[in-house]
Amino acid sequence: MRVMIVGGGGREHALAWKVTQSPLVDEVFCVPGNAGTAAIARNIPADAADIPGIVSLAQEHRIDLTIVGPEAPLAKGLSNALQSEGLAVFGPTKDAARIESSKVFAKNLMAEYAIPTASYWVFDDFRNAISFVDEKGLPVVIKADGLAAGKGAFVCRTDDDVDEALRKTLVEERLGDAGKRILVEECLVGQEASVVVITDGETVLPLPSSEDHKQLLDGDRGPNTGGMGAFSPTEAIDDALQERVVREIMLPAIRGLKEQGIDYRGALYAGLMIVDGDPYVLEFNCRFGDPETQATLPRVKGDLVPVLLAAADGSLKGMKIDLEDNHCVCVTLASKGYPGRYERGLEIQGLSECEHLDNVIVFHAGTKTTKGSVITAGGRVLGVTAIGATKKDALQRVYDAVDRIDFQGKYFRRDIGMRSSY
Template identity: 55%
Template sequence: MKVLVVGSGGREHALVRTLASSPRKPELLCAPGNAGTARLARNLPVKATDLDGLVSCARAERPDLTVIGPEAPLCAGLTDALEAEGLAVFGPSKEAARLEGSKIFAKEIMQAAGVPTARAESFDDPAAACACLREHGAPVVVKADGLAAGKGVTVCASIDEAERAVREALEEKRFGDAGGCVLIEDCLRGEEASILALTDGETVVPLASSQDHKRAYDGDRGPNTGGMGAYSPAPVVSEDVWRRVMDDIYRPTLAELRRRGIRYKGVLYAGLMIEHGRPRVVEFNCRFGDPETQVVLPRLDSDLLPALQACVDGDLASVEPQWKSEACVCVVMASGGYPGPYEKGLPIEGLNAAEEAGTIVFHAGTDADPEGRVVTAGGRVLGVTALGATLKTAVASAYRGAGKISWDHAFYRTDIAHRELEREEP
């Protein structure tokens, strides 16, 4: 069996690594991949945003299954284009992917389905948006409507900060077309958690819970990023919360999509805020989360490949994933300056030492230079990941591995999983 994974980040490395362990022993391709996927798959020199190139590549390679990692090609319609070639694809259609591609559309779906979420209003006029802010008061959340690589959400403690976020999006075009409209949204209180669920459009199979860390610096300070680390499981997701997530969020959302003639196949990510055991949706993503995938998949104790295939075939009811009891922690190592401008091409030292210490090093923004050295090629460069009998031991192991890796101006948060570790302290 031949499987093509589209993307070049840590999520795609985690998918490739997990698929490589399948008893079915698939032949793996990754487009474009990175220095980590190159050890397990045949990297193809086609960018994930090059839809024509990916279609041509898939037409030539004829993969039995294509797994699309990033949101951009999903929202641009890669699934539809590949299916038109008669190929099996794990990933939602362009219309279904609007759940991530447009926060306004996602909010409309949730409101129609009665899904618990924050109140919000949308604006394309800065003056009207700022007038709403002054009436609303702080704290408040300003969100760019479209895809902004995890950086289009600003949680504002003051009206001045909120007005600045509105102007950056609508007037300064910081996010390009993605910021042509903004949502002004109530600021939800509670603790965040992430749920990834497989679906064939009817059946929903949740994966293990996790918690992401969005802010750049320790203590949840600094700008939002694509994610600076994660851990799994997230104990804040109790059995009762699981039931509410399935009954009040996933099933009504998929039913509303079906009512509109949209059948969602793939993975649906729900970013949640949980307060007093009540989950509310912060956002939907139309793909595996990053870095959540890097802590969820290492805990999987069953074959991922048939589960993905079942989503495509509409046979997900036959799938029941099995999980390891261990906790998993991922520490993201980033380039200096991220999520702002950063330097590329810096040699990375200590990768072998980190892996020999028992950690899994997922490559996110890496490449190989002409001399064959692994070098930085992105903002989030590596996800140093470890399993442990307890969360505390997993955290210690992940940081031990991260401490063995270096490049100029590298940085990482030193407090991943701090909320749960603080709760565990006597």
């Protein structure tokens, strides 16, 4: 069969890496992909957000399954467009993707189906919001309703923080339509972790738990980024808690959507805060996480393609996902300056040396190939990933590999998987 993967980051390289290992798969296309996917699949230089363009590609290349990586095309209805041409797609429809594309929608769903989450209040007016927060007291979390590429959530500890968050969203509309409506949330204190499930709208199969490091600097300090690394499993979620997450969060969400006439097919990601041993939802994403996917897919035993296909066509019942009993750590190598301005086009050295290391996989994110060499093409450049029998073992391997790769301005965190809370 022929598979197309939409997107071009580390998540999509990890998906391509897993899918190309399937004996069912003859050919994999990545749109647009990166230098890493080019080595194992066929890249097509098209825009992942161009819905009619993607549908034409799927027809032209007689694609049997399209897997959508990022949220933006899902929120715009890529899955609907593919389905209406009779094409199989892994990823929710536009209505189902609202669980990520509208945080108010997600919160209302959680309230309706008693899914544990922080209390929340919705505003579209600056004055009303600010006087509410004055009365309620700090801290609070302020969030834009719509998609904001990780820039729409503000943890506010001072009046100035509140003022700035509300001005950015409601007054200056710096997040555009996404910030015209906001949520004020109760601030939860606990340990963050995530669980992703694959679902066909009925059956729910969990992938391994993981934890990511969003902040730029060691010690979880500095600005938020798309993700500086991740590891799996996380100590914050044992088997019993994972089961509770499925029972108390994932199944009620999927069944709640179904009750509203929405059939959710694809990956459902829950960003969680574990408070005194109990899981609360911070947010849902309608897709696999990045970089969590790089740290979880290498732990999946065997072929994932039958599961992805079954999720797409609604026949997941009776299937399972087997996991390796190991640990995986992914360290992001970023460009100097990221998440602000950074240079592109810098040559990357040491990649071929890492290909020969045992239990190490270098997933590409912002890379491309020119004249036979691989150069940087984004803020997050590579996701260096290693597997080990223990986390310590995986950490040793991953940082050994990180040291062998170089490009001008290479930046990474030295403390991935080493939070002081364990």
